[in-house]
Amino acid sequence: MKLPSFLLAIRRNKISSYFIVSLICIVISLIVLVSSLTRYISESELRAWGNLLDNFSIIQPKANILSSSILDKLENYSIIERYIPFNDTIIKMPGILNSEYRPVFALKIEDIEDFISFFHAELLEGEFPKKGSREIALSKDIVEARNLKIGDYIGKAIDEDEFLWGRFKISGIIDGKISVGLISFEYWQRRSPQPFSYIAFPVKGKLKEMNRYIINKSNFNIKLETKTSFIKRYREKYRNLNKLILIIIVILTVSLILIIILFVFLFLKNRAKEFALFYSKGIKLSRIILYTIKEISMLMIIGWLLGVCFSQIILYLIKIVVFKKGVFLASIGSREFLLTLPIIFSLIIISILVIVKNLNINNILKEIIGE
Numbered sequence: 205m206k207l208p209s210f211l212l213a214i215r216r217n218k219i220s221s222y223f224i225v226s227l228i229c230i231v232i233s234l235i236v237l238v239s240s241l242t243r244y245i246s247e248s249e250l251r252a253w254g255n256l257l258d259n260f261s262i263i264q265p266k267a268n269i270l271s272s273s274i275l276d277k278l279e280n281y282s283i284i285e286r287y288i289p290f291n292d293t294i295i296k297m298p299g300i301l302n303s304e305y306r307p308v309f310a311l312k313i314e315d316i317e318d319f320i321s322f323f324h325a326e327l328l329e330g331e332f333p334k335k336g337s338r339e340i341a342l343s344k345d346i347v348e349a350r351n352l353k354i355g356d357y358i359g360k361a362i363d364e365d366e367f368l369w370g371r372f373k374i375s376g377i378i379d380g381k382i383s384v385g386l387i388s389f390e391y392w393q394r395r396s397p398q399p400f401s402y403i404a405f406p407v408k409g410k411l412k413e414m415n416r417y418i419i420n421k422s423n424f425n426i427k428l429e430t431k432t433s434f435i436k437r438y439r440e441k442y443r444n445l446n447k448l449i450l451i452i453i454v455i456l457t458v459s460l461i462l463i464i465i466l467f468v469f470l471f472l473k474n475r476a477k478e479f480a481l482f483y484s485k486g487i488k489l490s491r492i493i494l495y496t497i498k499e500i501s502m503l504m505i506i507g508w509l510l511g512v513c514f515s516q517i518i519l520y521l522i523k524i525v526v527f528k529k530g531v532f533l534a535s536i537g538s539r540e541f542l543l544t545l546p547i548i549f550s551l552i553i554i555s556i557l558v559i560v561k562n563l564n565i566n567n568i569l570k571e572i573i574g575e
Contacts, residue, residue, distance in 0.1 A: 227463060
């Protein structure tokens with residue numbers, strides 16, 4: 205006797221099939237959404253600084269100011285193409301849970317053009333901030349995301365939810381692969397006197413070599429902020445949040461496994477007569493077991509794939525409905541696949557064990573003789 209096709213078996217047992225597919229789809233969707241949204245929120249600092257720190261490093265004095273002797277040594281090192289004094293603050297960007305921001309650099313007027321030239325950016329419209337003025341030049345993406353234009357005012361004095369202190373008039377728009385604001389160093393120092401740091405630009409392709417040189421000069425009495433140190437601090441900062449997410453995922457997974465075990469028991473019990481009929485017509489028990497394993501595994505894989513696809517649809521809807529403008533780059537990445545693949549494999553393995561243990565010759569014979 206030939207066993208019925210999987211599609212026919214699923215159609216005959218559509219309630220059970222729909223239940224297991226829907227259950228796995230919902231749980232996988234929750235896990236993927238929680239993981240991807242949490243990753244998106246926690247990586248806001250990386251989005252703000254990652255591209256910048258791919259091009260320069262930040263030299264911070266451990267004392268209030270770098271001594272002239274240290275500056276002379278840095279200036280005489282051939283791999284450092286330019287170092288620029290600066291202060292920094294941040295400006296708000298539209299994003300989920302008010303977590304998104306971009307850096308704002310307070311630079312001397314003579315340093316602004318050199319700064320943006322390192323990123324192959326240019327002034328698209330307007331002009332750079334004048335010395336000592338309360339003006340700000342913004343990247344094109346910030347202007348578009350916040351629906352701003354030249355002549356508009358921004359700052360905490362106007363909007364309490366703004367991160368940028370004070371009140372600034374937009375004087376120019378910057379175009380390029382950079383997302384920053386630029387203000388007058390002289391104005392910032394006058395209004396908010398504080399120790400300043402230095403941006404160190406290396407000769408092209410020599411960033412790592414420059415960083416090693418500065419780090420090895422321990423007598424410099426400075427702190428160097430590189431992308432490596434930034435990522436290390438970022439991971440420390442969000443370690444507890446990642447642990448919490450992992451705990452939530454474990455709870456969801458354990459709950460799903462327990463439900464699946466119960467489901468497989470009921471699945472075998474409800475189809476006991478069908479399996480007994482197969483056996484009575486000469487089909488070997490091993491074939492019946494393999495057939496059942498394939499059917500359950502197929503349903504679980506379908507539920508997993510639908511869960512991943514459904515998560516992607518939800519993220520897309522969040523982007524186009526909630527964040528028509530602004531920054532919403534949450535997506536399903538390798539982390540989400542690495543989280544869900546062990547889950548679906550575990551479910552399949554546990555189901556196989558339950559099927560092999562309960563779908564045995566004694567139970568089938570009992571069903572045939574009507575016990």
